[in-house]
Amino acid sequence: MACRQVIAASGDTDMFRRFVVVMVLVSCAGLATGQETAEPALTYHNMTVDGLERHYAVFVPDGAGGEALPVVVALHGRGGTGESMAGMTGLSTVAQEEGFIAVYPDGLNREWKYFAGILPGAELNTPDDIAFLDALIDDLAGNFSIDASRVYLLGFSNGGFMTYRVACSAEHNRFAAYGIAAALIYPDMELPCLAAPVRAMVIEHGTADAGVAWDGISHRPTLETAVTSRNVLQSVSFFAGRNGCSTFGADRVDLPSSDGKTHVSRFDFAECTTGKPIRFFAIINGGHTWPGVDRLPRDLAGPVNMDINLGSEMWEFLKTQTLTEPLIP
Secondary structure, eight states: OOOOOOOOOTTOOHHHHHHHHHHHHTTSTTTTTSSOOOOOOOEEEEEEETTEEEEEEEEOOTTOTTOOEEEEEEEOOTTOOHHHHHHHHOHHHHHHHHTOEEEEEOOGGGOOOTTTTTSOSHHHHSSOHHHHHHHHHHHHHHHSOEEEEEEEEEEETHHHHHHHHHHTOSSOOOOSEEEEESOOOOHHHHHHHHHSOOOEEEEEEETTOSSSOTTOOEEEEETTEEEEOOOHHHHHHHHHHHTTOOSSSOEEEEOOOSSSSOEEEEEEEOOOTTSOOEEEEEEETOOSSOTTOOOSOHHHHOOOOOSSOHHHHHHHHHTTOOOOSOOOO
């Protein structure tokens, strides 16, 4: 797959330009090692939503037959594509091993509009990506044999911000659980989140993430609009509180470090009155990366931890969750 030039929006800060460059580079084959790597085969599909042609790639595990399978929809970062998300996460390999369908949508202009319905302005609300992801489930159901009660959404970076936004949607909340990597919430999202159906979440972030900083970010999504996010611990604590979990005395497991530079601390928030747990992976000294898959350039993305495979860890958490209430069309 050839590299293609992408220009960041005029309102983006240097920080956003940095991870736009990262995600454009990951669209090139054999990125981190300099070698081509064989990726599981994807099929490519299109659909029309609100008059716009949208695209997504799909991996179906071998031997699926006619059985209704769970689905993981994975959203790429800013500047990326569905295909690049498949490459940088290795999620299709997990799908083959575990027996689920992996879906990789393309954001229009290589980004997701996660401020839709939160902040005013056509630039921030068009296209309606919440409507697209809602319609995507219907399109998948028409093309594949899926278990509609076990459809999950995860995202990295800009895709992680979008995943938070969908999780905070009261109208279109058809995913059974959510996974977020390298993303944060904004104060403007919190009120809609409180009105949305509660879902389980698994969250990951690196303490040395230079793309989406651990301590939070400030930027201008448009030249006229300035925003400041919550930090990582505030973001995690908000959803733990929203899910009725105790924010004190979370069960902590520190995993052994294989490189002596990065290590993983996993936190499980217990006593969740809603029955919807929160799991958090803090990657100490980890960068703007996908743990377990070394495909991003370290000089731009930072250190990658190889002690866990984030796709496998997310699946282990997500697969226990089933949507029990009726789906909202």
